[in-house]
Amino acid sequence: MPLKSFEVTNYRAFVEPARVELKELTLLFGYNNAGKSALARLLPLLRDSSFARRGLPLNLESAAVRGGEFADLRSRQTGIRKIELVLEWDDPDLRKIRFVLQDLPDRRQHVIESFEIESTTGLLLEGEWVVPSDGVMGPTVYSVRRAGGSETRVSIDWHGLIPQVDSGLPLGDASVMTLWGTVIRSLQDVLWVGAVRSMQPRIAKFPRLRPDTIAEDGLGAADVLAWDKKYGGDIFASVSGWYAKNTGTPLDAALRADEYALVTGPSQVSLSDTGEGLTQVLPVLVAGAMAAQRAQERSSYLVLEQPELHLHPAAHAPLAEFFCGIAAAPKAPRIVIETHSENFLFGVQLAIARNQLDPARVLIHWVRQDEQSCATVTPIRMDADGRPDAWPKGVFTEEAELARQLLEARRQRSAP
Amino acid sequence: MRVIVPEQLFSAEARTLNPFLLPAVFHACMVHGHEVATEFDVTESVTFAAWRDSRLIDERELVNLVLRTSVQTEARETIDCTVVASAEPSDWTTTPPRIGPDDLVALLAAPLTILVENELNDGAFLKAVGFGFERDEFLRGLKSGRIRFDHAGGSEMRNIIVTRGPDRLRAHRMWAVFDSDALVPDQPSSEAQRKVDACVTAEIRHHMLLRRSIENYLPPEELDQATVLNLRDPTTRRNVGAFRRLRPNQRAHYNLKGGFDADRVRLRPGSPDARHRPSVDELFSGMMNGDVDALAGGFGKDIAALFVVAPERGRPGISEAARRRDGQEAEMIPLFRAIVRSL
Numbered sequence: 196m197p198l199k200s201f202e203v204t205n206y207r208a209f210v211e212p213a214r215v216e217l218k219e220l221t222l223l224f225g226y227n228n229a230g231k232s233a234l235a236r237l238l239p240l241l242r243d244s245s246f247a248r249r250g251l252p253l254n255l256e257s258a259a260v261r262g263g264e265f266a267d268l269r270s271r272q273t274g275i276r277k278i279e280l281v282l283e284w285d286d287p288d289l290r291k292i293r294f295v296l297q298d299l300p301d302r303r304q305h306v307i308e309s310f311e312i313e314s315t316t317g318l319l320l321e322g323e324w325v326v327p328s329d330g331v332m333g334p335t336v337y338s339v340r341r342a343g344g345s346e347t348r349v350s351i352d353w354h355g356l357i358p359q360v361d362s363g364l365p366l367g368d369a370s371v372m373t374l375w376g377t378v379i380r381s382l383q384d385v386l387w388v389g390a391v392r393s394m395q396p397r398i399a400k401f402p403r404l405r406p407d408t409i410a411e412d413g414l415g416a417a418d419v420l421a422w423d424k425k426y427g428g429d430i431f432a433s434v435s436g437w438y439a440k441n442t443g444t445p446l447d448a449a450l451r452a453d454e455y456a457l458v459t460g461p462s463q464v465s466l467s468d469t470g471e472g473l474t475q476v477l478p479v480l481v482a483g484a485m486a487a488q489r490a491q492e493r494s495s496y497l498v499l500e501q502p503e504l505h506l507h508p509a510a511h512a513p514l515a516e517f518f519c520g521i522a523a524a525p526k527a528p529r530i531v532i533e534t535h536s537e538n539f540l541f542g543v544q545l546a547i548a549r550n551q552l553d554p555a556r557v558l559i560h561w562v563r564q565d566e567q568s569c570a571t572v573t574p575i576r577m578d579a580d581g582r583p584d585a586w587p588k589g590v591f592t593e594e595a596e597l598a599r600q601l602l603e604a605r606r607q608r609s610a611p
Numbered sequence: 612m613r614v615i616v617p618e619q620l621f622s623a624e625a626r627t628l629n630p631f632l633l634p635a636v637f638h639a640c641m642v643h644g645h646e647v648a649t650e651f652d653v654t655e656s657v658t659f660a661a662w663r664d665s666r667l668i669d670e671r672e673l674v675n676l677v678l679r680t681s682v683q684t685e686a687r688e689t690i691d692c693t694v695v696a697s698a699e700p701s702d703w704t705t706t707p708p709r710i711g712p713d714d715l716v717a718l719l720a721a722p723l724t725i726l727v728e729n730e731l732n733d734g735a736f737l738k739a740v741g742f743g744f745e746r747d748e749f750l751r752g753l754k755s756g757r758i759r760f761d762h763a764g765g766s767e768m769r770n771i772i773v774t775r776g777p778d779r780l781r782a783h784r785m786w787a788v789f790d791s792d793a794l795v796p797d798q799p800s801s802e803a804q805r806k807v808d809a810c811v812t813a814e815i816r817h818h819m820l821l822r823r824s825i826e827n828y829l830p831p832e833e834l835d836q837a838t839v840l841n842l843r844d845p846t847t848r849r850n851v852g853a854f855r856r857l858r859p860n861q862r863a864h865y866n867l868k869g870g871f872d873a874d875r876v877r878l879r880p881g882s883p884d885a886r887h888r889p890s891v892d893e894l895f896s897g898m899m900n901g902d903v904d905a906l907a908g909g910f911g912k913d914i915a916a917l918f919v920v921a922p923e924r925g926r927p928g929i930s931e932a933a934r935r936r937d938g939q940e941a942e943m944i945p946l947f948r949a950i951v952r953s954l
Contacts, residue, residue, distance in 0.1 A: 210932065211932040211935070537683075540687075541686065544686065544687075561743070561744060563743065563744060563747070565930070565931045566928055566930075567928075567930050567931075567932075569930065569931070569932060571743060571931065573743045573744065582686075582687070582689070583687055584689075585689070585744075585745070585948060586687040586688050586689075587744035587747065587748065588688060588744075588748045588951060588954075589748075591683060591687070592680050592683055592684060595676060595679070595680035595683070598676050599641055599676065602641075602669065602672055602673055602676065605669060606669060
């Protein structure tokens with residue numbers, strides 16, 4: 196069961212609760228520095244915090260934190276040293292997890308200060324961290340209570356965001372905590388490709404094992420493609436097909452002994468020697484095809500930051516078409532795309548208007564900061580004609596305003 | 612606003628009759644941010660091409676720009692104000708109205724006027740209570756002059772509505788926003804209801820506030836803030852505490868200016884509002900005696916001045932978050948959406 200939504204409070208510029216509902220295709224729009232990336236990167240941060248390594252709840256070594264500390268994640272505007280997260284699923288057994296992370300800067304640690312777990316019938320379990328009386332941090336002890344039930348003190352050993360509970364918890368409650376671990380582990384399948392991408396290797400060793408991920412800078416995409424070409428998977432066909440259709444230059448992985456090279460066109464020009472747009476879009480397409488493939492078996496997530504970067508605007512709509520195709524599949528991943536592209540949006544609107552994508556599978560979030568520099572999120576839905584139910588006036592007609600100013604300037608120059 | 616320009620207006624005959632109309636329409640649309648829609652394909656129309664090619668290069672560029680922007684805007688934005696350009700005298704009875712040469716450019720140049728009861732406080736209220744990007748657009752409209760407030764206090768507002776109604780051009784570019792004066796939910800005062808009726812008759816867009824008055828949109832935490840900043844006396848702090856303890860629907864209809872004492876006069880036997888007495892008693896039943904005493908006198912007639920932003924006095928404005936917590940989104944998002952869509 197894929198994550199239905201996440202909500203953050205006191206996270207980055209989101210002082211107040213900001214809820215992001217996830218659809219098959221979720222688009223984040225907004226001006227620079229509005230908070231789009233902060234929202235998008237929450238998913239890879241959760242992914243990196245979901246691996247069963249003993250340690251702090253949030254994995255601050257995640258690339259999504261960009262070398263920061265907890266203090267960099269929480270809002271600087273409030274002085275409150277906490278971040279609240281609410282994760283929601285369409286699962287009757289576990290509908291919602293809410294937890295509050297508290298910074299302990301003196302110890303360079305943070306803890307889950309409190310949590311609530313809900314099913315569709317209501318609260319299953321809630322817990323509150325028992326602050327050690329001697330001030331010494333040992334195992335985190337919680338006062339845990341079932342709705343209407345008595346209180347139990349248990350020690351919870353956090354492996355990232357996955358709780359390991361001692362034997363003091365009644366069996367039913369322990370199974371609820373196990374369920375927590377299960378749903379958090381389901382967030383491990385997040386592919387994230389950032390806006391700043393590295394060059395793919397000109398020639399590389401053929402991978403010894405099947406590559407199963409792409410780094411946030413896009414490295415690893417070429418390995419995935421080469422492996423898939425050799426073993427006849429769908430990823431290569433999908434990516435190569437997009438290049439052939441939209442750039443006129445088919446992409447190939449030339450396999451030689453234990454090496455490979457990505458080449459384009461009949462002249463077998465190295466991808467490294469083609470235009471920047473063609474190289475930069477590669478990891479975006481590979482990640483999309485990988486997420487589509489994985490979604491056939493399990494919940495899968497794809498987070499892309501400005502996937503259209505370096506592509507000519509004319510290619511933005513075909514790129515959108517690629518992701519609309521993935522989002523329209525019966526078993527589709529949850530795709531989150533942060534973009535500034537009008538043509539990408541047009542591509543999505545066209546797919547809806549042409550009945551290629553159900554509008555119910557698309558949700559736009561407009562991210563902005565108010566006068567107090569507090570970030571807010573406004574959901575925008577599409578109708579069957581691909582028309583948004585609301586749209587910030589003037590966004591994407593900025594060029595018209597510049598053109599108007601140019602005409603006015605010319606008029607003044609020609610005036611006697 | 613969307614102006615539909617029929618193909619025949621581009622014909623040689625129409626151009627001879629009104630040679631300056633279309634250039635003025637395109638120019639006004641560019642300057643005032645309106646859209647031009649055509650119900651014919653401009654890329655295929657020989658009539659349109661002939662007209663455009665007859666213009667000077669600057670004008671051709673302007674026409675192209677307005678048409679291109681209009682198509683982009685139509686793809687995403689909803690416009691709830693449409694007129695049809697006509698070579699005949701205006702006919703406001705059709706839907707959409709057909710606007711003749713004498714009125715069209717004036718209509719496009721007219722700002723959207725929002726009739727309010729008190730320009731200072733009501734204007735500050737409207738600047739303060741929008742949400743999200745619709746609020747941004749509303750504030751931009753005020754700054755650019757595309758939206759302006761018009762003052763019309765108390766019953767004078769109804770007179771203005773009745774007077775201006777026949778002036779269809781002005782009525783078409785007008786909104787009226789006014790208090791409901793409702794002592795209890797869904798029971799506007801008879802004067803407020805008369806304003807609604809006048810707006811309906813005059814076909815003027817309007818919104819009667821669901822809460823009693825603008826000051827009922829001051830979030831409790833804003834009163835707290837004001838108490839800390841300006842009203843240091845402990846009695847006022849006690850009164851704010853009592854106000855906070857009211858239920859949301861009580862806060863929405865409590866008389867913040869004059870308190871329960873003022874309403875007692877309004878509800879005395881024989882007065883027009885006496886019939887509301889049982890509903891008011893029911894709405895405020897269950898309050899602690901101390902809170903009833905604390906809220907007897909209200910917060911003064913200038914309480915709505917708290918909407919006026921005054922950074923120099925430590926009043927940076929009421930946050931969206933505080934208003935959201937006060938449950939104002941359900942009313943204000945549709946209101947401001949409707950206002951900016953009628954620009």
